[in-house]
Amino acid sequence: MPFFSPLPLAFSSIVIFLMMAGLALLLQNRQTFLVNMAFFLSTVSCGIGLYAGFEAVASGSMQTMIMPIGLPDLPFYIRVDALSGFFLSLASLTGLMVSIYSFDYVKGILSARKATKLVVFYCLFMAGMLLVLISDDAYFFMSSWELMALSSFFLVSFEDESAENRRAAFLYILIAHIGAVMILLSFGILAGFAAGFENFMGYRFSAMRSAEPGMLWASIAFFLAFFGFASKAGVVPLHVWLPEAHPAAPSNISALMSAVMLKIAIYGILRVCMDIIGVQVWWWGGVVLVIGLITAVMGILYALMQVDIKRVLAYSSVEHVGIITVGIGLSMIFTSFELRMLAALALTAALYHCLSHSVFKSLLFMAAGSVLHSTGERNMERLGGLIHKLPWTSALFLVGALSIAAMPLFGGFVSEWLTFQAFLLSPVLPNALLKILFPLGAALLALTAALSARCFVKVFAVTFLGQRRAVPTTETHEAGMSMRLAMSIAAISSLALGLFPSFVIDWIDTVPQSLVKGRIASSAGAFGWMWLTPISAERASYSAPIVFIGIFAAVAVAWLAFHGKKAATRRSATWDCGFEKMTPRMQYNSTSFAMPLRRIFGFLFVVSESVRTSHAQPGSAPRIRYSLRIEDRLWYVFYKPFSDAAYYLAKQANRLQHGRMQIYLLYSFITLITLLVFA
Amino acid sequence: MTNSSSSIIVECLQVATVVFLAPLFTGWVRLLKCRAQARTSAGLLQPYRDIYKLFFKEVALAENASWIFRFTPYMVFGATVMAGAIIPVISTRAPLSATADIIALVAIFALARFFSALAGMDAGTAFGGMGSSREMMVASLAEPAMLMSVFTISLVNRSTSLSQMTHVIVNSPIMLRPSLAFALLAFALIAIAETGRIPVDNPATHLELTMIHEAMCLEFSGRHLALIEWAKGIKLLLFASLGIALFAPWGMATGGTLQSLVISYVTLTAKLAVIGVAIVLIETRLAKMRIFRVPEFLGAAFLLATLGMLSYFMLE
Known part of the structure; x- marks a missing residue:
């Protein structure tokens, strides 16, 4: 196996993380050097991982290796294929941005506390997530899974002097373990049916794939695995830990947890439920779809009610996990009816959403971290008017908000559009019940998208626009250089995902090919890179570059024609209806903005x-x-x-x-x- | 996705038509409304005079307003004009029509609304926030109903591409499809909500308790206000044209010949005139409803669209 191929590169990336975790303990007394070195190595290592993942998906090939470590006679099996390559590149891309961001962010907290613990567990956390992706047997998978869960537990409880954070960390580890037990039981069933319950030989994934447990046990294994992974992904009703844990962690960790760790859980669902067990009946997908829809709607409704900016983002992660789950559920249903192309469309939508959610959610968490960093506030009711003080952060946050609200031209839109297309093709299904229920699902998804727009209008407007609602306690200053750089990379990636979808779809096409035996790239890019035609041009087409140029041209013409110096511009106080001078407290705030919806959905x-x-x-x-x-x-x-x-x-x-x-x-x-x- | 020069000319013609005739349509509606309420009207061309006057007036910005506030009018105008290039208004074969299907079109309107809502919050007053909050509430409830309506129409046409949907209806014999009838009713209710007309919102009011859209745009002045008002007019025309394109496109040009374009213009004018009458009838007969009745109103639209879908599966 040549060294410059996905598996060895991914492996070396993990080794760098593990080495750095060890090295950090030796550098305890030189904190600034430690931070610089750790995040430099982490950036490099993520770069390597990104290349490895990119190659694995682009080539669509599969590499396997056996590592003779672990218990006697139970070596670790390693495998990198298109699916793990996709999530490898997703994790590394986000890791890369967050590592760059962490240079300045972690230095900012050095005055208050030592960062050794943060660095050690950061490296272990990244290593754990990447190990999950390359493991190819149940034993290695569970060990890596636990490494990921435990290291993130210590990261959530990093600021452990507050009782709230300790409670959040406890709740997190509790639900993580309930999920882990379910996954383990599912593996147990599969391994048992693969090689008998008397020996351990069924623990390899390749053996489990050939297991034939029968309908009842297959269903049990499927749902144990699904709910096990769902608890980590934050699917309703297993989401309660998420809005507690994500705000408690430092912002760079929140970004990693929300953008990457939840996707690792999605990877688990795809790997175990779709790859190893395989979808056998449509109602499995139906259950997944319904749970995904409930998660999406509940997630965004809860997000709307929050006043803590990081909690809003955490709840909105619940929503987006729901949207991804909807895509997976659709793909499962189409697979069970042997509609390969539609299954590939829905799966591509889900994967695309994973990728764009990683990018824009890490962007938003990083920007929220900058707000927290510079104002010391997380409560939106005490913020406002930051656009004047934080021009960079606010502009970058706006890109994130536009992406997450599924506005055209930005990352989030393409995947939601593809999901809608998959929904709209449901009339080909042979089942009458599904035909009628699918449109209702699509309507719920539309509701989610619209509420999401509303939610992020609120977050952006209350935090950055208007006037500051409370007297600032610290001097507000713009984020550091590395933080701005990282957020800019994320913003540009998000815009690129929105503008050039056909390249991305062409790239990820090997994943649905290996997972559901269908592909859409040839039809999606049939009219060149500017056009996205998932099924056919008569059915639906979307050209993000042309829409972008069109809007840009219209804005430019309007600007040139009307922005001239024909009339003066004057700044003046706003009209206060003749009453006393208005105070910032009279502005609409987060609670009042959400009030109409609280009234409608209050039940x-x-x-x-x-x-x-x-x-x-x-x-x-x-x-x-x-x-x-x-x-x-x-x-x-x-x-x-x-x-x-x-x-x-x-x-x-x-x-x-x-x-x-x-x-x-x-x-x-x-x-x-x-x-x-x-x- | 054709590139012949005639279709490009048609496209330019369409954008120009939409942009420059929109104030006329607004004027027509106002004129009819004045007549219906036994008032003297300011004339068909008053919206042009208003916009022209506003372009030369001073812009008074709130002390607190940021670049978002100053950029929003251009953004709203740009997005609305782009929508005007996508919806088939005079020809089913406009080349830009393929750049976005109806779902993306709805999202382009949402993009404009996103910025308007931000601008409403930017000045830091209570009114702007109230308008933004209400506007976003109406929009978020209209969206599922809109999608359901789109779903029903796409069942009949097997497409969500606007030019394709229009093309299918133009080329099929005139017949009453129950599914489309329900979808049309639902679409009409949604269009009323989206364009901020009575009974959901009153475009003529500036009373704090009842404003939705107007509250959001209250702080704009001068050329900014001109652009916002113009875009609002274009949006009204576009929703009318979208209704025509989806449900009654007969007469619309399918190619680029001069003769078919003339027919297209004549039928378009006639249809718009009728829609104007319909809007005025609704607005004079109904009172504006309470804001918390709007969910019920849009719920009705959703149910109608769902009925349309069910009737397609059962009857067609």
Whole structure:
């Protein structure tokens, strides 16, 4: 195997990360040097990974290797194919941007605390995610999965002095492990049916692929794996950890978790559910589709209600995971009916969305990090008017907001457009129920897209436009050079994904080819690189470059014709309707902006709203306090009963404990006797 | 995707028509409305005079306004003009029509709205935010209904490409399809919401409790306001033309011959005149509804579109 081929390169990228994690411990006393070196190596290593992944997808070839480490007789199997190559390049691209961003960002927190822990777990986290992608057996996969989960646990609890962050980290690790257990059980079923339950030989993925567990056990394995991975991806109702954990972590880590780790979970769904188990009946895909739709709608509705900028982004990640899951569900349904081309279309849409979501979500998290970095605020109700102080961050955030709101010309639009096209082709399905339900799904997706636009109008406008709502506590300054560079790369990538979709589709075409045995690149690019015609030109076509040129030309003509010096421009105070001078508090804020939707969709939340009026002194104007609490209804349905039950059981079990040595000795004695009697 | 020079001329002609005749259509609607309400009208050409006057007036910017506020009018105008190049207005074979299908077209309007909503929040006043919030609410509820309507139409035409959809209807015999009838009703309700007409929004009001679109654009002045008003006029014309293209394109030119273009212009003018009458009838007969009734209004549009889809599966 030549060294400059995907597998060795991916492997060396991982080795660099692992080495750096070890080296960081030796450099504890030279923090600035440590940060520079770690993120330089990380950038290089991500560059290598990006090349490896790009090559693996472009060539569509598969490379395998056996590593004689691990337990005796259970070596690690490694494999890089188009699917893992795609996610490898996605992870490396995001890693590259976040690593560049981290130079200045991490130096900014050095004054407050040491960064050694951050660097060590950052490297382990990246290594863990990349290892998941190249592993080809259940044992190696689960080890890598755990490396990823545990290192991110320490990253979430990095600022561990706050009880809130510790709680978030605990919730995260708890749900991560429930998911891991489900994945493990699924592997157990598959390995058992592949090579019998008496030996370990079924642990390789290649053996599992040939397993024939029958309908019932296949369904169980499928859904165990799906929900296991879904818990990591943040699919409703397993999403509760996500809006807690992502804001708690430092912003560069939030970017990685949201943009990459969730995609690793999506990779898991594709690898295990579609590749290893394979879709056998349509209702599997149907369940996935419905869950995806619920996730998308609930995610964006929750996002709309938030006032913490990082929580909004976290909830919107839930939404986008939902959209990706919808694409996967569609692809599964089409696969089960042997509609290969449509399956490829839906899968391409899902993969495209993975890629563009990684880019724009990391951009938004990085920009939110810059806001946090320069103002010390995460609460949008205390922000506003930052566009004057942070011109770079605000312009780059705007690109991210336009992309995430699925505006044409930007990254998010192409994938949503492709998903809609896949939905609109549903009348070819032979099942009457699906024919009627699909359009309703498409309508829900349209609702999601529109709400997403609304949500990011709110986030951008409340944070960056208008006037600052609270008196700044620190001096507001623009983000550092490396942060601006990283965000600019992300913004340009997002625009490129929006403007040149046919190149990207041509590149990722090998993935659907290997996974669903269908492809769309030949029809999607049939009219040259400017045109996107997923099925045929008569069906639908979209040309992002021409639309871009058209809008640009129209704007330019309007500008040249009317922006002349025919009339003066004057700055003046806004009209206050003749009342007293307006204060920044009179502006619409995040809560008031979302109010109409809270009223329409309020039944989905637990909303407690109260207005208290108190008279400080007789005759003076009354003081009015307004308080609003919005809670996740699903928490009360899916989690509260279980946590209450667990607490109750623990309390009962607690009765065994008295703190007296004699009683514990008695327990041991009784246990021994019992064992002797029954042994 | 043809590149012959005649189709390029048709395309230019279409964009010019849309851009320069839009104020006329607005004037027509206002004129009819004045007559219907027994008022004296300012004349058919008043919108032109308004826009012309505004271009020479001073721009008063809020102290706080950023570049977003100054860029928005151009962006809104540019996106709307681009939409005008995509929708088949005088010919089914306009070359730019293939650059975006109806889903992308809706997204182009959404892009313009995104910037308007940002500009509404930019001045830092309560009105602008109120307008933005309400406008985005109406839009987010209109979107699913719009998609459902599009879905139903695309079932009949097996396409979402605008020129192809129009082409199919032009070349098929005139017949009543229940699915299209439902879709048309749904589309009409959505168009009322999207263009901000009564009963969803009142384009003539400046009363704080009832404004939606106007509140968002309240801070614009001078040439900025001119562009916003002009774009609004174009949008009204475009939604009317979109309705014509999707449901009643008969008479529209399918090639680039002079004769067919003349017929196309004549039929277009007649259809627009009728649509103007319809708008005025609705606006004089109905009162503006409460803002929290709008979800029900758009819910009705959604249900109508769904019925259209079901009737396609059952009857056609």
